[in-house]
Amino acid sequence: MNQTINIRPKDIRHYLKDIKKQLLLTHSKSETASIIEMLQTSINEFIEDNPTATMEDLKTHFSDYTSLNDMELYNIDSKILEEKLNYSKTIKRIAAVILFLVILAFIIYVVLYVKSYIDVQNAIPAYEVIEIK
Structure with missing residues (x-):
């Protein structure tokens, strides 16, 4: 069934x-x-x-x-319970700080990559005058 x-x-x-x-x-x-x-x-x-x-x-x-x-x-014991709750909050804070640092590092990487791309583009001679004698 x-x-x-x-x-x-x-x-x-x-x-x-x-x-x-x-x-x-x-x-x-x-x-x-x-x-x-x-x-x-x-x-x-x-x-x-x-x-x-x-x-x-x-x-x-x-x-x-x-x-x-x-x-x-x-x-x-209230002390033990408070320690466990504070430990949990501390772990969450540490995770948030690490996430912030990773995002910040990624943003810095992107900015530097774009800057190097612009520098390479500026280094290429777009118009060059060649004199023939």
């Missing part, structure tokens, strides 16, 4: 991405990856067992994961 699946893979990826963002506040990258992998497996099993389930059914079924993460956020 061929039943339609109501949950799109894109919705699942978005749901897991949201959970991953929350988990990274309280867990290391490796722990987060492990948790997300287990959650992905559980979601796949849930969909196999409930092919007509909707995304709301999935969120209701797996709400314990997000509520556990919420409890950890409340229990985490």
